[in-house]
C-alpha cells in the first residue's frame with residue numbers, strides 16, 4: 001500500500017494516526033506509519049516536552065503535530081492569548097458554569113486538586129495555536145502540521161512552508177476542501193460523518209470520492225470510520241493517497257486512556273455515539289451518556305459557541321479524566337462509530353500488522369474478480 005505520499009514523507013505505510021498520546025505517536029511511526037500528536041490540550045511549554053520525548057523515542061522516523069484553528073470562533077482577530085482569555089471569560093454566562101458544575105456534583109465527581117488546575121483556554125484559537133506551531137517547527141522530525149476545523153490563516157501556512165514542512169487540513173465538505181487547496185494546503189484530509197471528534201454531516205463513502213475529484217491532483221487522506229485493512233483498500237481504490245485514523249488508537253496498549261474510559265470504549269457498539277456540542281461548542285462525536293443527554297434536556301442552558309463552551313467544560317474534561325472510575329456516566333469520551341469494531345486491547349504494532357494483512361486479503365479478493 002505504498003503511495004507517492006509515503007515517499008514524500010519518508011514512511012512505509014500511508015496509515016496516519018491522530019492521537020493525544022506521545023507513546024502512540026512514536027509507536028505508529030516506528031511501525032512504519034505516521035503518528036500525529038494532537039496538541040490542542042497542551043500549553044506551548046508542555047508541547048515542547050512532548051515533542052522532545054517523541055524525538056528521543058521515534059528513532060529516525062518522522063511524525064506530525066495537529067493544531068486546532070477553527071474557521072470561525074468567538075474572539076477571532078485577538079492574537080494576545082491572555083487578553084483573549086480575559087475577553088472570552090467575560091462572555092460566559094454564570095448559568096452555564098453552574099449547570100456543568102451541578103451535573104458533576106450530582107454524579108459524585110470530585111473537584112480537581114488546586115495544584116492541578118490549568119488554563120481554561122488552550123489551543124482552540126489562532127492566538128493559542130500559533131505558539132504551538134512555533135514549538136513544533138523547532139523539531140526536525142515534525143514533517144507535517146495538520147489543522148482541524150478550518151483553513152489555517154495565511155501566515156501560519158507560510159510559516160510552516162518556510163520551515164520546509166507540509167501542511168494538511170481536515171474537511172467535511174468538498175467546498176471546504178477546495179478552500180484548503182486554494183490556500184496552499186498540501187494534503188487534504190476528508191473526514192466523514194462517522195468519524196470521532198468534530199465531524200460534519202456527509203458519510204465517508206460519499207465524501208471521499210467527491211473530495212478526491214474536487215482537489216485532484218492534491219493528495220487526499222481518507223478519514224472517518226476506518227478500523228480495518230479492507231476499508232483502507234477501499235479508500236485507496238477510490239484514489240486516496242492514504243488513511244487518517246483516530247478512534248482506533250484509543251484502545252491500544254500504549255494509549256494513556258484511564259482503565260474506566262478504556263472499558264467504556266471496549267464495551268460500546270457503533271450505535272452508542274452521538275454528535276454533541278456539549279463539550280466543545282461544535283458538533284463532536286463521542287459516546288452518548290448522561291452528560292450529553294443533560295445538555296439536550298429541558299433544564300439545559302443551551303450551548304455556547306467555540307471556544308466558550310470548551311472553557312466552561314475544561315474543568316469537566318479534566319475531572320472526568322482524573323477520576324474516570326467515578327465519572328463514567330458523564331465523562332468526555334470522543335470516539336467514532338468504529339468504536340463498535342474496537343473490542344480488544346492490542347499493541348500499536350499488532351494493529352498495524354492486522355491492517356496490512358487485511359489490506360492484502362482485500363486486494364487479493366478484488367484481483368480474483370478481475371476479468
Ligand SMILES: Cc1cc2nc3c(=O)[nH]c(=O)nc-3n(C[C@H](O)[C@H](O)[C@H](O)COP(=O)(O)O)c2cc1C
Pocket residue numbers: 018038039040066067068146147148149170191194195196197198223224225226244245246247248250334335336337338
Ligand atoms: C479522541 C479524539 C480526539 C480528536 N481530536 C482531534 C483534534 O484535536 N484535532 C483534529 O484534527 N482531529 C481530532 N480528531 C479527529 C481525528 O483527527 C480523525 O479525523 C478522526 O478520528 C477520524 O475518524 P475515526 O475516529 O473514525 O478514525 C479527534 C478524534 C478523536 C477520536
